[in-house]
Amino acid sequence: MSAVWLLLTEPLQYAFMQRGLVAVVLVGVVCAVVGSFVVLRGMAFLGDALAHAILPGVAIGYLVNGGERGALFWWGLGAAVVTALGIGAIGKRTEVKADTAIGIIFAGMFALGIALISSVRSYAVDLSHFLFGDVLGVSVHDLWLTGMVGGSVLLVILALYKEFTVLSFDPVLAVTLRLPSTLLHYLLLVLVALAIVVSLQTVGVALMVAMLVTPAATAFLLTRRLSRMIALAALIGALSGVIGLYFSYYVSVASGAAIVLVCTLFFVLALLFAPQRGLVWRKKAVRAA
Amino acid sequence: MWKSWLLRPEVHEAGAPILEVSHLAVRYNGRAALEDVSFRLDAGERLAVVGPNGAGKSTLFKVIAGVLAPTAGEVQIAGRCPGGHICIAYVPQRTQVDWSFPVTVAAAVMMGRYGRVGLLRRPTRQDWDYVRACLEVVGMAPLAGRQIGELSGGQQQRMFIARALAQEAELMLMDEPLTGLDVPAQEDIFRVLETLRARGVTVMVATHDLQLAAERFDRVMLLRQRLVGLGLPDEVFTRENLQQAYGGQLHLIQAENGWLALGDTCCTGESA
Numbered sequence: 001m002s003a004v005w006l007l008l009t010e011p012l013q014y015a016f017m018q019r020g021l022v023a024v025v026l027v028g029v030v031c032a033v034v035g036s037f038v039v040l041r042g043m044a045f046l047g048d049a050l051a052h053a054i055l056p057g058v059a060i061g062y063l064v065n066g067g068e069r070g071a072l073f074w075w076g077l078g079a080a081v082v083t084a085l086g087i088g089a090i091g092k093r094t095e096v097k098a099d100t101a102i103g104i105i106f107a108g109m110f111a112l113g114i115a116l117i118s119s120v121r122s123y124a125v126d127l128s129h130f131l132f133g134d135v136l137g138v139s140v141h142d143l144w145l146t147g148m149v150g151g152s153v154l155l156v157i158l159a160l161y162k163e164f165t166v167l168s169f170d171p172v173l174a175v176t177l178r179l180p181s182t183l184l185h186y187l188l189l190v191l192v193a194l195a196i197v198v199s200l201q202t203v204g205v206a207l208m209v210a211m212l213v214t215p216a217a218t219a220f221l222l223t224r225r226l227s228r229m230i231a232l233a234a235l236i237g238a239l240s241g242v243i244g245l246y247f248s249y250y251v252s253v254a255s256g257a258a259i260v261l262v263c264t265l266f267f268v269l270a271l272l273f274a275p276q277r278g279l280v281w282r283k284k285a286v287r288a289a
Numbered sequence: 290m291w292k293s294w295l296l297r298p299e300v301h302e303a304g305a306p307i308l309e310v311s312h313l314a315v316r317y318n319g320r321a322a323l324e325d326v327s328f329r330l331d332a333g334e335r336l337a338v339v340g341p342n343g344a345g346k347s348t349l350f351k352v353i354a355g356v357l358a359p360t361a362g363e364v365q366i367a368g369r370c371p372g373g374h375i376c377i378a379y380v381p382q383r384t385q386v387d388w389s390f391p392v393t394v395a396a397a398v399m400m401g402r403y404g405r406v407g408l409l410r411r412p413t414r415q416d417w418d419y420v421r422a423c424l425e426v427v428g429m430a431p432l433a434g435r436q437i438g439e440l441s442g443g444q445q446q447r448m449f450i451a452r453a454l455a456q457e458a459e460l461m462l463m464d465e466p467l468t469g470l471d472v473p474a475q476e477d478i479f480r481v482l483e484t485l486r487a488r489g490v491t492v493m494v495a496t497h498d499l500q501l502a503a504e505r506f507d508r509v510m511l512l513r514q515r516l517v518g519l520g521l522p523d524e525v526f527t528r529e530n531l532q533q534a535y536g537g538q539l540h541l542i543q544a545e546n547g548w549l550a551l552g553d554t555c556c557t558g559e560s561a
Contacts, residue, residue, distance in 0.1 A: 040387075160408075160409075162400075169387065172381060175354070175355065178372070226396075229391050
Protein backbone atom coordinates (compact mmCIF):
# COMPACT_ATOMS: atom_id res chain seq x y z
CA MET A 1 0.00 0.00 0.00
CA SER A 2 2.70 2.45 1.01
CA ALA A 3 4.67 1.43 -2.06
CA VAL A 4 1.73 2.34 -4.31
CA TRP A 5 1.28 5.58 -2.38
CA LEU A 6 4.91 6.39 -2.89
CA LEU A 7 4.62 5.57 -6.57
CA LEU A 8 1.76 8.03 -6.90
CA THR A 9 3.11 10.84 -4.73
CA GLU A 10 6.77 10.76 -5.66
CA PRO A 11 6.36 12.63 -8.97
CA LEU A 12 4.23 15.25 -7.21
CA GLN A 13 7.22 16.74 -5.45
CA TYR A 14 8.12 18.35 -8.77
CA ALA A 15 6.22 21.51 -9.58
CA PHE A 16 6.37 20.72 -13.32
CA MET A 17 4.60 17.42 -12.69
CA GLN A 18 1.90 19.15 -10.63
CA ARG A 19 1.32 21.66 -13.42
CA GLY A 20 1.42 18.90 -16.02
CA LEU A 21 -1.23 16.89 -14.18
CA VAL A 22 -3.56 19.87 -13.89
CA ALA A 23 -3.02 20.56 -17.59
CA VAL A 24 -3.82 17.02 -18.76
CA VAL A 25 -6.98 16.89 -16.64
CA LEU A 26 -8.21 20.23 -18.06
CA VAL A 27 -7.33 19.27 -21.61
CA GLY A 28 -8.75 15.76 -21.23
CA VAL A 29 -12.11 17.08 -20.06
CA VAL A 30 -12.45 19.95 -22.55
CA CYS A 31 -11.38 17.88 -25.57
CA ALA A 32 -13.61 14.94 -24.63
CA VAL A 33 -16.72 17.12 -24.19
CA VAL A 34 -16.23 18.96 -27.48
CA GLY A 35 -15.08 15.70 -29.05
CA SER A 36 -18.37 13.99 -28.21
CA PHE A 37 -20.10 16.24 -30.73
CA VAL A 38 -17.23 15.77 -33.18
CA VAL A 39 -17.75 12.01 -33.00
CA LEU A 40 -21.54 12.18 -33.27
CA ARG A 41 -21.39 14.51 -36.25
CA GLY A 42 -18.71 12.46 -37.99
CA MET A 43 -16.23 15.33 -38.05
CA ALA A 44 -13.13 13.44 -36.88
CA PHE A 45 -11.22 14.21 -40.07
CA LEU A 46 -12.15 17.87 -39.80
CA GLY A 47 -10.89 17.90 -36.20
CA ASP A 48 -7.60 16.36 -37.27
CA ALA A 49 -7.28 18.90 -40.07
CA LEU A 50 -7.99 21.82 -37.75
CA ALA A 51 -5.33 20.61 -35.34
CA HIS A 52 -2.70 20.40 -38.07
CA ALA A 53 -3.77 23.65 -39.69
CA ILE A 54 -2.95 25.74 -36.63
CA LEU A 55 0.75 25.00 -37.14
CA PRO A 56 1.47 27.93 -39.49
CA GLY A 57 -0.33 30.27 -37.09
CA VAL A 58 1.74 29.02 -34.23
CA ALA A 59 4.88 29.23 -36.35
CA ILE A 60 4.25 32.85 -37.33
CA GLY A 61 3.53 33.74 -33.71
CA TYR A 62 6.76 32.01 -32.76
CA LEU A 63 8.84 33.82 -35.38
CA VAL A 64 7.29 37.23 -34.75
CA ASN A 65 7.79 37.04 -31.01
CA GLY A 66 11.24 35.46 -31.16
CA GLY A 67 10.39 32.21 -29.40
CA GLU A 68 8.19 33.78 -26.76
CA ARG A 69 5.25 31.48 -26.06
CA GLY A 70 2.61 33.83 -24.67
CA ALA A 71 1.23 35.00 -28.00
CA LEU A 72 1.14 31.55 -29.63
CA PHE A 73 -2.37 30.97 -28.36
CA TRP A 74 -3.86 33.84 -30.35
CA TRP A 75 -1.93 33.06 -33.51
CA GLY A 76 -2.96 29.42 -33.33
CA LEU A 77 -6.56 30.35 -32.72
CA GLY A 78 -6.53 32.74 -35.66
CA ALA A 79 -5.17 30.05 -37.98
CA ALA A 80 -7.76 27.53 -36.76
CA VAL A 81 -10.69 29.90 -37.29
CA VAL A 82 -9.48 30.89 -40.77
CA THR A 83 -9.11 27.20 -41.66
CA ALA A 84 -12.54 26.25 -40.31
CA LEU A 85 -14.22 29.03 -42.29
CA GLY A 86 -12.14 28.26 -45.37
CA ILE A 87 -13.07 24.59 -45.38
CA GLY A 88 -16.72 25.48 -44.90
CA ALA A 89 -16.66 27.94 -47.79
CA ILE A 90 -14.82 25.65 -50.23
CA GLY A 91 -17.14 22.73 -49.41
CA LYS A 92 -20.22 24.88 -49.99
CA ARG A 93 -19.32 27.16 -52.87
CA THR A 94 -17.41 24.87 -55.23
CA GLU A 95 -17.83 21.40 -56.64
CA VAL A 96 -14.87 20.08 -54.65
CA LYS A 97 -16.14 17.50 -52.15
CA ALA A 98 -15.90 18.49 -48.48
CA ASP A 99 -13.39 15.83 -47.41
CA THR A 100 -11.18 16.61 -50.41
CA ALA A 101 -11.27 20.30 -49.44
CA ILE A 102 -10.30 19.35 -45.90
CA GLY A 103 -7.43 17.20 -47.16
CA ILE A 104 -6.04 19.96 -49.38
CA ILE A 105 -6.22 22.72 -46.78
CA PHE A 106 -4.98 20.47 -43.99
CA ALA A 107 -1.83 19.34 -45.81
CA GLY A 108 -1.19 22.78 -47.32
CA MET A 109 -1.39 24.57 -43.98
CA PHE A 110 0.69 21.90 -42.26
CA ALA A 111 3.40 22.18 -44.91
CA LEU A 112 3.40 25.96 -44.54
CA GLY A 113 3.84 25.57 -40.79
CA ILE A 114 6.78 23.19 -41.16
CA ALA A 115 8.38 25.43 -43.79
CA LEU A 116 8.13 28.44 -41.49
CA ILE A 117 9.49 26.66 -38.44
CA SER A 118 12.33 25.09 -40.45
CA SER A 119 13.62 28.60 -41.21
CA VAL A 120 14.74 28.84 -37.59
CA ARG A 121 17.97 27.25 -36.44
CA SER A 122 16.69 25.34 -33.39
CA TYR A 123 14.09 23.91 -35.72
CA ALA A 124 14.12 20.22 -34.70
CA VAL A 125 13.45 20.78 -31.01
CA ASP A 126 10.80 23.48 -31.50
CA LEU A 127 9.02 21.52 -34.19
CA SER A 128 8.81 18.42 -32.05
CA HIS A 129 7.32 20.50 -29.23
CA PHE A 130 4.59 21.76 -31.50
CA LEU A 131 3.99 18.36 -33.08
CA PHE A 132 4.03 16.21 -29.97
CA GLY A 133 3.49 18.61 -27.12
CA ASP A 134 5.59 19.53 -24.12
CA VAL A 135 3.32 19.03 -21.15
CA LEU A 136 6.13 19.34 -18.61
CA GLY A 137 6.94 22.82 -19.92
CA VAL A 138 3.47 24.15 -19.08
CA SER A 139 3.67 27.38 -17.06
CA VAL A 140 1.24 28.68 -14.47
CA HIS A 141 0.17 31.32 -16.97
CA ASP A 142 -0.59 28.57 -19.52
CA LEU A 143 -2.71 26.80 -16.93
CA TRP A 144 -4.76 29.91 -16.27
CA LEU A 145 -5.32 30.41 -19.98
CA THR A 146 -6.28 26.76 -20.47
CA GLY A 147 -8.63 26.92 -17.49
CA MET A 148 -10.35 30.14 -18.60
CA VAL A 149 -10.71 29.26 -22.26
CA GLY A 150 -11.56 25.62 -21.55
CA GLY A 151 -14.10 26.69 -18.93
CA SER A 152 -15.75 29.07 -21.38
CA VAL A 153 -15.95 26.31 -23.99
CA LEU A 154 -17.68 24.03 -21.47
CA LEU A 155 -20.10 26.80 -20.47
CA VAL A 156 -21.10 27.47 -24.08
CA ILE A 157 -21.71 23.76 -24.66
CA LEU A 158 -23.76 23.52 -21.48
CA ALA A 159 -25.85 26.54 -22.50
CA LEU A 160 -26.49 25.30 -26.05
CA TYR A 161 -26.59 21.60 -25.24
CA LYS A 162 -30.09 21.07 -26.69
CA GLU A 163 -29.31 22.96 -29.86
CA PHE A 164 -26.02 21.14 -30.50
CA THR A 165 -27.81 17.84 -29.88
CA VAL A 166 -30.49 18.56 -32.50
CA LEU A 167 -27.88 19.79 -34.95
CA SER A 168 -25.92 16.55 -34.50
CA PHE A 169 -28.88 14.19 -34.66
CA ASP A 170 -31.03 15.79 -37.35
CA PRO A 171 -29.79 18.98 -39.05
CA VAL A 172 -33.02 19.25 -41.05
CA LEU A 173 -35.05 19.32 -37.84
CA ALA A 174 -32.80 22.10 -36.59
CA VAL A 175 -33.77 24.12 -39.67
CA THR A 176 -37.50 23.42 -39.42
CA LEU A 177 -37.37 24.46 -35.76
CA ARG A 178 -35.80 27.66 -37.10
CA LEU A 179 -32.70 27.31 -34.97
CA PRO A 180 -29.75 29.33 -36.29
CA SER A 181 -28.16 26.20 -37.82
CA THR A 182 -25.32 27.75 -39.79
CA LEU A 183 -24.33 29.90 -36.84
CA LEU A 184 -24.42 26.88 -34.49
CA HIS A 185 -22.33 24.85 -36.94
CA TYR A 186 -19.61 27.49 -37.15
CA LEU A 187 -19.80 28.05 -33.39
CA LEU A 188 -19.12 24.36 -32.87
CA LEU A 189 -16.13 24.61 -35.23
CA VAL A 190 -14.82 27.55 -33.22
CA LEU A 191 -15.26 25.56 -30.00
CA VAL A 192 -13.30 22.69 -31.54
CA ALA A 193 -10.62 25.18 -32.57
CA LEU A 194 -10.46 26.60 -29.03
CA ALA A 195 -10.19 23.13 -27.52
CA ILE A 196 -7.37 22.32 -29.92
CA VAL A 197 -5.44 25.51 -29.24
CA VAL A 198 -5.57 25.15 -25.47
CA SER A 199 -4.42 21.54 -25.82
CA LEU A 200 -1.55 22.37 -28.14
CA GLN A 201 1.12 22.30 -25.49
CA THR A 202 -0.13 19.15 -23.82
CA VAL A 203 -0.41 16.72 -26.71
CA GLY A 204 0.76 18.65 -29.78
CA VAL A 205 -0.96 18.91 -33.14
CA ALA A 206 -0.07 15.48 -34.50
CA LEU A 207 -1.88 13.54 -31.80
CA MET A 208 -4.60 16.07 -31.02
CA VAL A 209 -7.36 14.25 -32.85
CA ALA A 210 -6.99 11.34 -30.41
CA MET A 211 -7.88 13.59 -27.46
CA LEU A 212 -10.97 14.78 -29.29
CA VAL A 213 -12.18 11.50 -30.69
CA THR A 214 -10.91 8.51 -28.71
CA PRO A 215 -12.44 9.15 -25.24
CA ALA A 216 -15.75 10.16 -26.86
CA ALA A 217 -15.78 7.05 -29.05
CA THR A 218 -15.02 4.90 -26.00
CA ALA A 219 -17.87 6.48 -24.04
CA PHE A 220 -20.15 6.03 -27.06
CA LEU A 221 -19.65 2.28 -26.77
CA LEU A 222 -20.46 2.26 -23.06
CA THR A 223 -23.77 4.15 -22.83
CA ARG A 224 -26.89 5.01 -24.78
CA ARG A 225 -27.59 8.44 -23.29
CA LEU A 226 -25.88 11.50 -24.63
CA SER A 227 -25.45 13.22 -21.25
CA ARG A 228 -23.81 10.10 -19.79
CA MET A 229 -21.69 9.68 -22.88
CA ILE A 230 -20.28 13.19 -22.48
CA ALA A 231 -19.65 12.78 -18.74
CA LEU A 232 -17.99 9.42 -19.29
CA ALA A 233 -15.88 10.79 -22.14
CA ALA A 234 -14.67 13.61 -19.87
CA LEU A 235 -13.77 11.09 -17.17
CA ILE A 236 -11.91 8.84 -19.60
CA GLY A 237 -10.09 11.81 -21.12
CA ALA A 238 -8.92 13.10 -17.74
CA LEU A 239 -7.99 9.65 -16.45
CA SER A 240 -6.03 8.84 -19.61
CA GLY A 241 -4.11 12.08 -19.18
CA VAL A 242 -3.18 11.33 -15.58
CA ILE A 243 -2.27 7.68 -16.18
CA GLY A 244 -0.35 8.58 -19.32
CA LEU A 245 1.64 11.24 -17.54
CA TYR A 246 2.61 8.89 -14.68
CA PHE A 247 3.51 6.28 -17.23
CA SER A 248 5.77 8.65 -19.11
CA TYR A 249 7.40 9.70 -15.80
CA TYR A 250 8.33 6.15 -14.83
CA VAL A 251 9.02 4.58 -18.20
CA SER A 252 10.33 7.81 -19.69
CA VAL A 253 8.48 7.84 -22.98
CA ALA A 254 7.09 10.99 -24.60
CA SER A 255 4.15 12.19 -22.51
CA GLY A 256 1.81 13.06 -25.39
CA ALA A 257 2.30 9.63 -26.91
CA ALA A 258 1.80 7.94 -23.54
CA ILE A 259 -1.50 9.78 -22.97
CA VAL A 260 -2.82 8.88 -26.39
CA LEU A 261 -1.76 5.26 -25.93
CA VAL A 262 -3.74 5.07 -22.67
CA CYS A 263 -6.79 6.56 -24.45
CA THR A 264 -6.42 3.96 -27.16
CA LEU A 265 -6.11 1.18 -24.61
CA PHE A 266 -9.38 2.29 -22.97
CA PHE A 267 -11.01 2.27 -26.38
CA VAL A 268 -9.81 -1.25 -27.18
CA LEU A 269 -11.07 -2.47 -23.80
CA ALA A 270 -14.49 -0.92 -24.46
CA LEU A 271 -14.54 -2.35 -27.96
CA LEU A 272 -13.95 -5.83 -26.55
CA PHE A 273 -15.89 -5.76 -23.30
CA ALA A 274 -18.63 -3.12 -23.56
CA PRO A 275 -21.89 -4.59 -22.24
CA GLN A 276 -24.01 -5.89 -25.12
CA ARG A 277 -22.02 -4.07 -27.80
CA GLY A 278 -18.51 -5.40 -27.14
CA LEU A 279 -17.01 -7.99 -29.46
CA VAL A 280 -16.65 -10.49 -26.61
CA TRP A 281 -20.32 -10.08 -25.72
CA ARG A 282 -21.37 -10.59 -29.29
CA LYS A 283 -19.37 -13.77 -29.51
CA LYS A 284 -20.98 -15.03 -26.32
CA ALA A 285 -24.41 -14.20 -27.68
CA VAL A 286 -23.66 -16.13 -30.85
CA ARG A 287 -22.49 -19.11 -28.82
CA ALA A 288 -25.56 -19.01 -26.60
CA ALA A 289 -27.91 -18.87 -29.58
CA MET B 290 -58.66 14.66 -21.47
CA TRP B 291 -56.09 17.45 -21.85
CA LYS B 292 -54.65 15.52 -24.75
CA SER B 293 -57.40 16.77 -27.01
CA TRP B 294 -56.86 20.47 -26.47
CA LEU B 295 -53.09 20.24 -26.20
CA LEU B 296 -52.79 18.89 -29.70
CA ARG B 297 -55.23 21.25 -31.35
CA PRO B 298 -53.44 23.24 -34.02
CA GLU B 299 -53.25 26.99 -33.68
CA VAL B 300 -54.86 29.40 -36.12
CA HIS B 301 -52.95 31.16 -38.88
CA GLU B 302 -54.08 33.88 -41.25
CA ALA B 303 -57.81 33.31 -41.67
CA GLY B 304 -58.98 32.00 -45.02
CA ALA B 305 -55.52 31.26 -46.40
CA PRO B 306 -54.87 27.66 -47.48
CA ILE B 307 -52.40 25.80 -45.27
CA LEU B 308 -50.04 25.45 -48.22
CA GLU B 309 -49.83 27.35 -51.47
CA VAL B 310 -47.00 26.70 -53.90
CA SER B 311 -46.66 28.91 -56.96
CA HIS B 312 -44.36 28.46 -59.97
CA LEU B 313 -41.72 26.74 -57.90
CA ALA B 314 -38.41 25.86 -59.57
CA VAL B 315 -35.22 24.40 -58.12
CA ARG B 316 -31.98 23.92 -60.07
CA TYR B 317 -28.86 22.12 -58.86
CA ASN B 318 -25.77 23.10 -60.86
CA GLY B 319 -27.93 23.99 -63.81
CA ARG B 320 -29.91 20.74 -63.72
CA ALA B 321 -33.61 21.18 -63.01
CA ALA B 322 -34.88 19.25 -59.98
CA LEU B 323 -38.27 20.98 -59.98
CA GLU B 324 -39.88 23.13 -62.62
CA ASP B 325 -42.95 25.33 -62.54
CA VAL B 326 -44.79 23.47 -59.76
CA SER B 327 -47.97 25.14 -58.50
CA PHE B 328 -50.69 23.74 -56.25
CA ARG B 329 -52.56 24.37 -53.00
CA LEU B 330 -53.63 22.22 -50.06
CA ASP B 331 -56.44 22.75 -47.58
CA ALA B 332 -56.11 22.06 -43.89
CA GLY B 333 -56.61 18.43 -42.91
CA GLU B 334 -55.99 17.07 -46.40
CA ARG B 335 -53.95 13.95 -47.02
CA LEU B 336 -51.93 13.98 -50.22
CA ALA B 337 -49.72 11.27 -51.72
CA VAL B 338 -46.76 12.47 -53.78
CA VAL B 339 -45.79 9.86 -56.35
CA GLY B 340 -43.05 9.83 -58.94
CA PRO B 341 -39.94 7.93 -60.06
CA ASN B 342 -36.55 8.24 -58.38
CA GLY B 343 -35.14 11.70 -58.84
CA ALA B 344 -38.57 13.15 -59.62
CA GLY B 345 -37.96 15.85 -57.04
CA LYS B 346 -40.17 14.59 -54.22
CA SER B 347 -37.61 15.14 -51.46
CA THR B 348 -36.59 18.44 -53.04
CA LEU B 349 -40.21 19.61 -53.04
CA PHE B 350 -40.55 18.68 -49.36
CA LYS B 351 -37.34 20.44 -48.42
CA VAL B 352 -38.39 23.63 -50.17
CA ILE B 353 -41.80 23.56 -48.47
CA ALA B 354 -40.12 22.99 -45.10
CA GLY B 355 -37.89 26.00 -45.75
CA VAL B 356 -34.73 23.89 -45.63
CA LEU B 357 -33.86 24.57 -49.26
CA ALA B 358 -34.28 27.91 -51.03
CA PRO B 359 -36.09 27.70 -54.37
CA THR B 360 -34.45 29.05 -57.52
CA ALA B 361 -37.74 30.65 -58.52
CA GLY B 362 -41.33 30.80 -57.36
CA GLU B 363 -42.61 30.86 -53.82
CA VAL B 364 -44.13 28.82 -51.02
CA GLN B 365 -46.72 30.18 -48.64
CA ILE B 366 -47.71 28.45 -45.43
CA ALA B 367 -51.04 29.77 -44.18
CA GLY B 368 -50.42 32.98 -46.07
CA ARG B 369 -46.79 33.53 -45.03
CA CYS B 370 -43.41 32.31 -46.24
CA PRO B 371 -42.10 29.14 -44.56
CA GLY B 372 -39.04 30.74 -42.96
CA GLY B 373 -40.77 31.85 -39.79
CA HIS B 374 -42.97 28.82 -39.23
CA ILE B 375 -42.21 26.11 -36.74
CA CYS B 376 -45.45 24.33 -37.58
CA ILE B 377 -43.99 22.39 -40.53
CA ALA B 378 -42.49 19.02 -39.71
CA TYR B 379 -40.23 17.12 -42.08
CA VAL B 380 -40.18 13.40 -41.31
CA PRO B 381 -36.95 12.04 -42.82
CA GLN B 382 -36.47 8.75 -44.64
CA ARG B 383 -35.49 6.13 -42.10
CA THR B 384 -32.31 5.32 -44.01
CA GLN B 385 -31.08 8.88 -43.52
CA VAL B 386 -31.16 8.76 -39.73
CA ASP B 387 -28.25 7.75 -37.50
CA TRP B 388 -30.00 5.11 -35.40
CA SER B 389 -26.94 4.52 -33.20
CA PHE B 390 -27.21 8.09 -31.85
CA PRO B 391 -27.23 7.91 -28.04
CA VAL B 392 -30.76 9.15 -27.42
CA THR B 393 -33.92 7.58 -26.02
CA VAL B 394 -37.30 7.63 -27.76
CA ALA B 395 -38.68 10.23 -25.34
CA ALA B 396 -35.62 12.47 -25.75
CA ALA B 397 -35.78 12.20 -29.55
CA VAL B 398 -39.45 13.22 -29.48
CA MET B 399 -38.59 16.07 -27.10
CA MET B 400 -36.31 17.50 -29.79
CA GLY B 401 -39.47 18.43 -31.68
CA ARG B 402 -40.36 20.78 -28.84
CA TYR B 403 -37.01 22.56 -28.71
CA GLY B 404 -38.32 25.31 -30.99
CA ARG B 405 -40.97 26.11 -28.38
CA VAL B 406 -38.78 25.54 -25.32
CA GLY B 407 -36.54 28.35 -26.55
CA LEU B 408 -32.82 29.08 -26.50
CA LEU B 409 -30.97 28.66 -23.19
CA ARG B 410 -34.00 27.07 -21.50
CA ARG B 411 -34.52 23.51 -20.41
CA PRO B 412 -37.70 21.49 -21.08
CA THR B 413 -40.21 21.81 -18.24
CA ARG B 414 -42.43 19.22 -16.58
CA GLN B 415 -45.21 20.27 -18.99
CA ASP B 416 -42.97 19.67 -21.99
CA TRP B 417 -42.26 16.12 -20.82
CA ASP B 418 -45.99 15.55 -20.24
CA TYR B 419 -46.63 16.80 -23.74
CA VAL B 420 -44.06 14.38 -25.16
CA ARG B 421 -45.69 11.56 -23.23
CA ALA B 422 -49.09 12.48 -24.71
CA CYS B 423 -47.63 12.53 -28.24
CA LEU B 424 -46.13 9.08 -27.69
CA GLU B 425 -49.52 7.85 -26.52
CA VAL B 426 -51.18 9.13 -29.69
CA VAL B 427 -48.89 6.96 -31.82
CA GLY B 428 -49.01 4.02 -29.38
CA MET B 429 -45.35 4.31 -28.38
CA ALA B 430 -45.63 5.33 -24.71
CA PRO B 431 -44.38 1.97 -23.37
CA LEU B 432 -41.19 2.36 -25.44
CA ALA B 433 -40.33 5.88 -24.22
CA GLY B 434 -37.16 4.77 -22.44
CA ARG B 435 -35.71 2.68 -25.27
CA GLN B 436 -32.66 3.69 -27.25
CA ILE B 437 -33.89 4.60 -30.75
CA GLY B 438 -31.79 1.89 -32.42
CA GLU B 439 -33.83 -0.80 -30.65
CA LEU B 440 -37.04 0.10 -32.50
CA SER B 441 -38.55 -1.73 -35.47
CA GLY B 442 -39.07 0.14 -38.75
CA GLY B 443 -42.72 0.90 -38.04
CA GLN B 444 -41.92 2.06 -34.51
CA GLN B 445 -39.17 4.31 -35.82
CA GLN B 446 -41.65 5.89 -38.20
CA ARG B 447 -44.24 6.40 -35.48
CA MET B 448 -41.61 7.93 -33.23
CA PHE B 449 -40.95 10.56 -35.89
CA ILE B 450 -44.68 11.25 -36.20
CA ALA B 451 -44.75 11.73 -32.42
CA ARG B 452 -41.85 14.16 -32.80
CA ALA B 453 -43.82 16.08 -35.42
CA LEU B 454 -46.79 16.15 -33.00
CA ALA B 455 -44.51 17.42 -30.24
CA GLN B 456 -43.50 20.18 -32.64
CA GLU B 457 -47.25 20.95 -32.89
CA ALA B 458 -46.90 20.65 -36.64
CA GLU B 459 -49.89 21.49 -38.80
CA LEU B 460 -48.23 20.40 -42.00
CA MET B 461 -46.33 17.12 -41.96
CA LEU B 462 -44.06 16.18 -44.84
CA MET B 463 -43.25 12.48 -44.71
CA ASP B 464 -40.52 11.14 -46.96
CA GLU B 465 -41.17 7.51 -47.86
CA PRO B 466 -42.68 6.54 -44.50
CA LEU B 467 -44.22 3.34 -45.87
CA THR B 468 -41.19 2.01 -47.73
CA GLY B 469 -39.78 -1.16 -46.24
CA LEU B 470 -42.63 -1.69 -43.77
CA ASP B 471 -44.75 -4.82 -43.68
CA VAL B 472 -48.52 -4.54 -44.02
CA PRO B 473 -49.37 -4.51 -40.27
CA ALA B 474 -46.79 -1.75 -39.71
CA GLN B 475 -48.23 0.22 -42.63
CA GLU B 476 -51.70 -0.17 -41.14
CA ASP B 477 -50.38 1.23 -37.83
CA ILE B 478 -49.14 4.28 -39.73
CA PHE B 479 -52.49 4.75 -41.48
CA ARG B 480 -54.28 4.56 -38.13
CA VAL B 481 -52.05 7.35 -36.86
CA LEU B 482 -52.71 9.33 -40.05
CA GLU B 483 -56.46 8.99 -39.34
CA THR B 484 -55.89 10.54 -35.90
CA LEU B 485 -53.93 13.35 -37.51
CA ARG B 486 -56.79 14.06 -39.90
CA ALA B 487 -59.17 14.29 -36.95
CA ARG B 488 -56.88 16.96 -35.52
CA GLY B 489 -56.85 18.92 -38.75
CA VAL B 490 -53.20 18.18 -39.53
CA THR B 491 -52.34 18.30 -43.22
CA VAL B 492 -50.13 15.47 -44.42
CA MET B 493 -48.03 15.05 -47.55
CA VAL B 494 -46.58 11.59 -48.02
CA ALA B 495 -43.97 10.69 -50.64
CA THR B 496 -44.42 7.11 -51.73
CA HIS B 497 -43.51 4.66 -54.47
CA ASP B 498 -46.62 2.60 -53.93
CA LEU B 499 -49.20 3.60 -56.56
CA GLN B 500 -51.82 1.31 -55.12
CA LEU B 501 -51.59 2.64 -51.57
CA ALA B 502 -51.54 6.16 -52.98
CA ALA B 503 -54.74 5.48 -54.94
CA GLU B 504 -56.57 3.76 -52.10
CA ARG B 505 -55.60 5.59 -48.96
CA PHE B 506 -55.23 9.25 -49.86
CA ASP B 507 -57.65 12.08 -50.62
CA ARG B 508 -55.67 13.32 -53.57
CA VAL B 509 -52.53 12.23 -55.35
CA MET B 510 -49.77 14.20 -57.02
CA LEU B 511 -47.77 12.75 -59.88
CA LEU B 512 -44.41 14.43 -60.11
CA ARG B 513 -41.51 14.33 -62.51
CA GLN B 514 -39.72 17.64 -62.07
CA ARG B 515 -42.97 19.13 -63.36
CA LEU B 516 -46.42 18.51 -61.98
CA VAL B 517 -47.78 15.76 -64.22
CA GLY B 518 -51.10 15.61 -62.41
CA LEU B 519 -52.84 16.48 -59.16
CA GLY B 520 -56.31 15.41 -58.12
CA LEU B 521 -58.35 12.32 -57.40
CA PRO B 522 -56.47 9.08 -58.09
CA ASP B 523 -58.76 8.13 -60.98
CA GLU B 524 -58.15 11.41 -62.74
CA VAL B 525 -54.40 11.45 -62.18
CA PHE B 526 -53.32 7.85 -62.65
CA THR B 527 -54.24 7.69 -66.32
CA ARG B 528 -52.19 5.84 -68.85
CA GLU B 529 -50.78 9.00 -70.44
CA ASN B 530 -49.88 10.56 -67.10
CA LEU B 531 -48.13 7.45 -65.78
CA GLN B 532 -46.22 7.07 -69.02
CA GLN B 533 -45.22 10.70 -68.85
CA ALA B 534 -44.03 10.37 -65.27
CA TYR B 535 -42.30 7.03 -65.42
CA GLY B 536 -41.41 6.55 -69.07
CA GLY B 537 -39.84 3.15 -69.53
CA GLN B 538 -39.62 2.47 -65.79
CA LEU B 539 -43.27 1.49 -65.59
CA HIS B 540 -44.98 -1.20 -67.62
CA LEU B 541 -48.69 -0.83 -68.17
CA ILE B 542 -50.83 -3.84 -68.83
CA GLN B 543 -54.45 -3.55 -69.87
CA ALA B 544 -56.61 -5.24 -67.26
CA GLU B 545 -60.34 -5.78 -66.99
CA ASN B 546 -61.23 -2.45 -65.55
CA GLY B 547 -58.37 -0.16 -66.33
CA TRP B 548 -54.61 -0.36 -66.47
CA LEU B 549 -52.36 -2.48 -64.32
CA ALA B 550 -49.10 -0.76 -63.50
CA LEU B 551 -45.99 -2.85 -62.93
CA GLY B 552 -43.37 -0.65 -61.36
CA ASP B 553 -39.63 -0.94 -61.44
CA THR B 554 -39.20 1.89 -59.02
CA CYS B 555 -37.34 0.75 -56.00
CA CYS B 556 -36.52 3.31 -53.44
CA THR B 557 -32.72 3.20 -53.36
CA GLY B 558 -30.57 5.98 -54.64
CA GLU B 559 -33.11 8.77 -54.44
CA SER B 560 -30.90 11.78 -54.44
CA ALA B 561 -33.09 14.77 -55.12
